[in-house]
Amino acid sequence: MPPLPAHPQRQKHADVFERSYGHLLSYARKLTGDRADAEDLVQEAWCLTDGSPPESVASPFLYLRAVIRNLFVSNLRRRRRQAESALDTDSLEQILPADQPSPEEVVMARLEMERLTGLISAMPPRQATAVRMYHFENRKLKDIAAHLDISVSFAQALIASGLADCAEELDRACPR
Structure with a gap:
């Protein structure tokens, strides 16, 4: 069975992604400080854009950078909310009675x-x-x-x- 013909816009976006993957990864690594997290962020940006940006986007590279930045900020905010809502074990020890009597x-x-x-x-x-x-x-x-x-x-x-x-x-x- 022959491969399905690729949508021209999606193929163009995939080519841009392939050529600029190193730059996008470097940008994401500057944000995250970790290569594995940066790779996850770039992958998530690619999946989120579903392989092609909206037709009104003039630069797919800059669009992907913006998506990566927005994902990073969203993830950072989520982690902060989770950290704030999680109980601190030190304060938990002060609240809960000790296992052993004094x-x-x-x-x-x-x-x-x-x-x-x-x-x-x-x-x-x-x-x-x-x-x-x-x-x-x-x-x-x-x-x-x-x-x-x-x-x-x-x-x-x-x-x-x-x-x-x-x-x-x-x-x-x-x-x-």
């Missing part, structure tokens, strides 16, 4: 745990056992009830009452 938080938690342990120890034995089994051993209410030989609802009431007493005492000792 030393002060560790000390405060230890002191509160010691205080809580003391409060649980001061409870009646069945209540203290129910609270320890539920919150420290992760036991189910039915297991606690069976161990203490009480009903499930009474085990739940013991735990709820014990936690309420602890919360009240902790709030009294250290109001927030």
